[in-house]
Amino acid sequence: MSTHPRLHRRRIGLVAVAMLAVIGLAAGCQMAPLPRTSHSPSGYLDSVEPSFLLDGPEPREVLKFMYGVPPWPWPGAAKVVVMRGWAVDWDRPTWPPVQVIPAVIQNGRLTWLEGGFAAGPRPDVDAAFPETRNLGGHGYVLLVPTIPNSTATVCVVALNLPDTPGDNTILGCQTVAT
Numbered sequence: 001m002s003t004h005p006r007l008h009r010r011r012i013g014l015v016a017v018a019m020l021a022v023i024g025l026a027a028g029c030q031m032a033p034l035p036r037t038s039h040s041p042s043g044y045l046d047s048v049e050p051s052f053l054l055d056g057p058e059p060r061e062v063l064k065f066m067y068g069v070p071p072w073p074w075p076g077a078a079k080v081v082v083m084r085g086w087a088v089d090w091d092r093p094t095w096p097p098v099q100v101i102p103a104v105i106q107n108g109r110l111t112w113l114e115g116g117f118a119a120g121p122r123p124d125v126d127a128a129f130p131e132t133r134n135l136g137g138h139g140y141v142l143l144v145p146t147i148p149n150s151t152a153t154v155c156v157v158a159l160n161l162p163d164t165p166g167d168n169t170i171l172g173c174q175t176v177a178t
């Protein structure tokens with residue numbers, strides 16, 4: 001028995017809709033609570049770097065592969081921005097990993113994108129907070145498409161672990177030249 005991927009996608013969509021309520025908060029870049037101080041996820045958006053250009057005859061197909069559908073009418077090429085950081089829900093600091101959802105604000109438009117999980121190696125987090133140690137880690141790497149040759153503000157939200165107290169939190173926002 002396996003979960004149908006469309007169910008997963010629909011859940012992500014509902015989460016994104018629910019999080020529209022925090023757009024105002026996202027625009028203000030309110031930070032997640034300090035580690036160990038809350039039931040809500042802590043963490044950071046550590047770095048935001050423009051990376052490769054998705055160009056050529058089929059960037060739209062690549063974006064479909066990466067994100068399901070292009071998030072907005074695409075101009076023909078996309079600059080992929082790499083977001084790195086970490087997140088932990090202190091109700092269950094080892095497992096399961098926290099889901100992280102990126103958003104892009106560009107040309108006055110906010111778009112929520114497909115997210116991922118904070119489950120990659122972060123020895124520095126392990127060292128700082130030994131109670132979070134597990135076989136994987138709590139780091140995330142998110143690749144988000146932006147319109148090239150402009151500026152974009154990217155944000156990442158950590159979802160409070162289901163069935164635990166707390167709220168979704170904003171790990172950070174940064175503006176980057178694309």
Ligand SMILES: [Ca+2]
Binds near residue numbers: 039161
């Ligand atoms: Ca929690």
